[in-house]
Amino acid sequence: MRQTPDSLDNAGNADDAVAAAPTGTQTLTRGLAVLQAVAGGARDLKDIAQLLGTTRSTTHRLANCLVQERFLRFTPSIGYALGPKLIELGFQARDEVSLSVVARPYLERLAEQSGDTIHLALQDADDVLYLDKIPGKKGLEMRSRVGHRMPIATTGVGKALMLGMSEDEWKNLYQKRSSATSVDTSRLLPKRSWAEFREQMREYAKGGYAFDLEDNEPSIRCVAAPIYDASHAIVAAISVSSTLPYMPLERMQSLIAVVQAAAAGISGELGAHQAPARK
Structure with missing residues (x-):
């Protein structure tokens, strides 16, 4: 021996x-x-x-x-x-983990808590790719679907995925927000200027969350948070989405901690046992 x-x-x-x-x-x-x-x-x-x-x-x-x-x-x-x-x-262990399978119980719990539409997504090139969706109980069905892609800089989950990036990367994705594949960009709302977008992202990065304030679809708002792996890299994001009448800013603020807690649970399943440092 x-x-x-x-x-x-x-x-x-x-x-x-x-x-x-x-x-x-x-x-x-x-x-x-x-x-x-x-x-x-x-x-x-x-x-x-x-x-x-x-x-x-x-x-x-x-x-x-x-x-x-x-x-x-x-x-x-x-x-x-x-x-x-x-x-x-x-x-x-990392290779054997299926993000969708690991995340599903947390998504279901979040759907039960909120009654809203729940998304799980990851970055694919300059797009957000939706891995899972639980429809809400409040009537309007959103155009997102599993396997659907949208410009990363226009969605709540997309902005959450961008929180760990540099401002140069933010700008690059901001400039590409209307050129993502497989999406009808004619339906997108007019976007904020780069300066406004940057200030918004700085605020989100400090808080560890992101909002979609009708940036991607008329009257749709969402609250999103990033998911981390064991190296504390952002690998996915989740969001709670609903229509404007059900998502006043006061409720969005109250949902931040709820969404972050669900994201932290999924992150823990992926080996991220400590909160990553914020910008």
């Missing part, structure tokens, strides 16, 4: 070490706790043992096993750190 530079204390004997070794579910739980401790910044056996409430010898056995299986690595100058096996499993 490959040993780390830390050695077991010589005070105890081998029989004591075996007797003290946790077994079964307890071993698994403690092993996972070691990973959590190292992920949280613990770098040596003393720190890990204090966090777990285990003896040095038990902590060493757990850590050494995790090093052998490549869940942890040990370097003399650094101590313990997360290992390459976790990176491999992380990428595999």
Whole structure:
């Protein structure tokens, strides 16, 4: 067995070490706790043992096993750190996650809470591509549909997808807002000037949300929020949409936290466990 530079204390004997070794579910739980401790910044056996409430010898056995299986690595100058096996499993887990499947329970809950139309979308070139939609209960059906594309800079979900971009990228997409594919641009409303759009986006970026104030479809308003992955990159967005009579600005403001909470839940499913820094 490959040993780390830390050695077991010589005070105890081998029989004591075996007797003290946790077994079964307890071993698994403690092993996972070691990973959590190292992920949280613990770098040596003393720190890990204090966090777990285990003896040095038990902590060493757990850590050494995790090093052998490549869940942890040990370097003399650094101590313990997360290992390459976790990176491999992380990428595999990410590839196996279906965004639509993961997001659906959150979308359904949001639809039940609001009674409005719910969208899930991602960026595709200069467009928004709708992945899922739950129609609202308030009469008017919107023209959006699953698989539909719209200019990213004219929709609430599109603006939410743009929140992590630079202002140069904002401007580029703003200028392309009428050239997106598969959409009847003749129906789009007159747009704000670039200066107005930029100020609006700055406000949205600070708050971590975005509005559609009839930018994309007459009398339709929406509140949107971005979805993040484990690297805190924006990978999708969700929105709550309804007609003007049901979406006064006061209600839109009250929905921000609700939509953000749903987006945060989906983000957590994708590995984003901390809120990303805002501009």
